[in-house]
Amino acid sequence: MADFMMRYIQAGQTSVANYLLDHFREVGMTTDQLLVYLQLRRQMDRGEQLPEAESIAESLGWDKQRVYQLLHEMIASKLMMITSVTNAQGQKADTYDFRLLTEKLSQLDVQTVQKEVKQEATSDRSTVFNQIETEFGRPLSPLEMESISQWLDEDHYRPELIQLALKEAVLSQAYSLKYMDRILLSWEKKNLKTAAQVQREKERQEPRRSAASGNASQASSQIPDVPIFKLTDN
Known part of the structure; x- marks a missing residue:
């Protein structure tokens, strides 16, 4: 057992990214x-910069020509390339380079993120349409759908802001996109871009409104009662 453990340790290890194993297809x-890639990495980790096809074929139990064909396919598919490197002694030697493979994987990640963002945006758009139709109690016309799309795509109003404007319109019993548009424009002029910012602005304005209402009530109470006389009375 001790001899086996010694050989096991001396054989070394080859590290392979799980991201590659998950997405190689x-x-x-x-x-x-x-x-073939795994066998190349195994031998390169042992110091062989350009492993022989015969050695790969022997490890896999394949025909040498099959390995040559696969190596050619990997280079043609831009999964790897052969480059020159300079060793510690200043000598140049050819080696397999897998930077192209890493670049493909990174682009795949970008595409995945873009796809998720697009799906999320589509979902948000559908949610906005459905909520407005529900509150208005009728289907949206093509022109109305175009107006809402302009809010999202051209004016860059966040879905949460449009939903809040819808709530304000419903509370005022104004079931109109024009009314919602005026609300959104008023918020835009105040540079309010999120529902949280609108809420903070409302809280900031509330004391002023309460004070104004109180002053109006007080002024009303200070108006003296004027007796009404009947001009016909003697």
């Missing part, structure tokens, strides 16, 4: 190409 790599 999505970047155009076949299962056979992945096996």
Whole structure:
């Protein structure tokens, strides 16, 4: 057992990114190409910068020509390339370079994020349409749908802000996109871009409104009662 553990440790380890194992098919790599890649990495980690096809074939139990074909396919598919490196002694040597594979994986991640963002935006748009139709109690016309799309795409109003404007319109019993548009424009002039900012502005204005209402009530109470005389009385 001790001898086995010694050989096990001396054989070393090859580290492979789980992200590659999860997505190798999505970047155009076949299962056979992945096996070749793993064998290449294994030998390169041991110091062989350009492992021989014969050695790879022997490790996999394949024909040498099959390995040559797979290596050619991986280079043609831009999964790897052969570059020159300079060793510690100043000598140049060829090696397999997998930066192209890493770049493909990074682009895949960007595409995934973009797809998720697009799906989320589509979902938000549908939610806004559905909520307005529900509150208005009728389907939206094509012109109304275009107006709402302009709020989202051109004016860049957040869905939460449009939903808040809808709430304000419903409270005022004004079931109209024009009324909502006036609300949104008033918020835009005040540079209020989120529902939280609108709420804070309301809280800031509330004391002023309460004070104004109180002053109006007080002024009304100070008006003296004027007796009404009948001009016909003698």
